[in-house]
Amino acid sequence: MALHQYVSTFGQDLLRRHGRRVHKLAIHAGFTCPNRDGSRGIGGCTFCNNQSFSPAARRPPSVAEQIEAGRRVIRKRTGAQRYIAYFQAYTNTYADVAVLRARYEEALAEPDVIGLSIGTRPDCVPDAVLDLLAEYRAQGYEVWLELGLQSAFDHTLARVNRGHGFAEYADAVQRARARGLPLCTHLILGLPGEDAWHVRETHRRVLALGVEGLKLHPLHVVKGTRLANEWRRGEYRPPAFDWYVNLVAELVRATPPGIVFHRLTGTAEPRLLLAPHWCAWKWRVLNAVERALARRSGRYRNGTGLPRG
Structure with missing residues (x-):
C-alpha cells in the first residue's frame, strides 16, 4: 500500500525527521x-466501553513492563528500535503534576x-502540565499533546456526554501553542446527529485554530455502552463504509500538506464490536481511502508535504 504518497502520515514524518522507523x-x-x-x-x-472499569484495567502493569511487552511485538513485526510512549488510556494529564x-x-x-505522546481532554491541561511537557520538549524529546475534541459542536458534545465544549478546546490550543507544543486533534466521524457538513465544519474550525496533526476515527458501537442501547432502539445509525471513506479522502485533500x-x-x-461491522477491517478501510485519494488527485502527496509531478 502506498498511502503515504497521497497523505502526510505520522510514520513517514517520523522516518523523515529521525532517519529511522519510530513506533x-x-x-x-x-x-x-x-x-x-x-x-x-x-x-x-x-x-465509551464500560468494561474498562474492570479491576484489571485499573491496575495495569508498570509503564516499563508495558514498554517491554510492546517492543517485543514491534521488533518482530517491523524491526523498529526507537519508540514513542503513547499514554493512551483515559485522561493522561488528570493527576498531580508530580504523579x-x-x-x-x-x-x-x-x-x-x-519521546511522549499524551492523550487527554481539552479541559484537563492546566498550565503546570503544559509547562512539564514543554520542559521535555526543550530537552530534545519528541513530544505530542493529543486532544480528544471529537466535534466542534457543543450540542453534539453534550449529546455524547463529553463534559466539555469547544471553548475549552480553543483555550487549550492557545496555551499549548504558546509553549511550542505540537498538537494532534482527535475527530470522530459519524457522531449522533451529525452529517458530513458537521465534520467539514469541525475540520475547518480546528485548522483555523492551528494544529500539527490530526487523528480520524469512525464511531464504533461497542458492547456495554449507552450508544449500544441507542443503536438497539434504532436511535442511532452508524456511518456507512463508503460515506466514511469518501469523507476521509475529502478531509485529507482539504488539509494543508x-x-x-x-x-x-x-x-x-x-x-466488543456491534456496529458497523467494517470497523473490524483496518486495512480494507485504508486501502479504500488510498483508492479514493487516487481518484481525486492527479499528483501524489508525500511525507514531506511536497507534490510529485
Whole structure:
C-alpha cells in the first residue's frame, strides 16, 4: 500500500525527521477521567466501553513492563528500535503534576524511548502540565499533546456526554501553542446527529485554530455502552463504509500538506464490536481511502508535504 504518497502520515514524518522507523507504544498508566469519577460527570462518554472499569484495567502493569511487552511485538513485526510512549488510556494529564512526572519519566528512562505522546481532554491541561511537557520538549524529546475534541459542536458534545465544549478546546490550543507544543486533534466521524457538513465544519474550525496533526476515527458501537442501547432502539445509525471513506479522502485533500495524519481510521475488538461491522477491517478501510485519494488527485502527496509531478 502506498498511502503515504497521497497523505502526510505520522510514520513517514517520523522516518523523515529521525532517519529511522519510530513506533508508538500504547501505555495504560492507571489514570481515570473526570467524566467518570464525578468531577465532570459519571459513566463517561456514551460511546465509551464500560468494561474498562474492570479491576484489571485499573491496575495495569508498570509503564516499563508495558514498554517491554510492546517492543517485543514491534521488533518482530517491523524491526523498529526507537519508540514513542503513547499514554493512551483515559485522561493522561488528570493527576498531580508530580504523579504525571513520575509516570512520564518512567517511560523516558528507557533508552530506546525518544519521546511522549499524551492523550487527554481539552479541559484537563492546566498550565503546570503544559509547562512539564514543554520542559521535555526543550530537552530534545519528541513530544505530542493529543486532544480528544471529537466535534466542534457543543450540542453534539453534550449529546455524547463529553463534559466539555469547544471553548475549552480553543483555550487549550492557545496555551499549548504558546509553549511550542505540537498538537494532534482527535475527530470522530459519524457522531449522533451529525452529517458530513458537521465534520467539514469541525475540520475547518480546528485548522483555523492551528494544529500539527490530526487523528480520524469512525464511531464504533461497542458492547456495554449507552450508544449500544441507542443503536438497539434504532436511535442511532452508524456511518456507512463508503460515506466514511469518501469523507476521509475529502478531509485529507482539504488539509494543508504540513499537517500530518496520525490515523485515518480506528478499529474495535471483534468481541466488543456491534456496529458497523467494517470497523473490524483496518486495512480494507485504508486501502479504500488510498483508492479514493487516487481518484481525486492527479499528483501524489508525500511525507514531506511536497507534490510529485
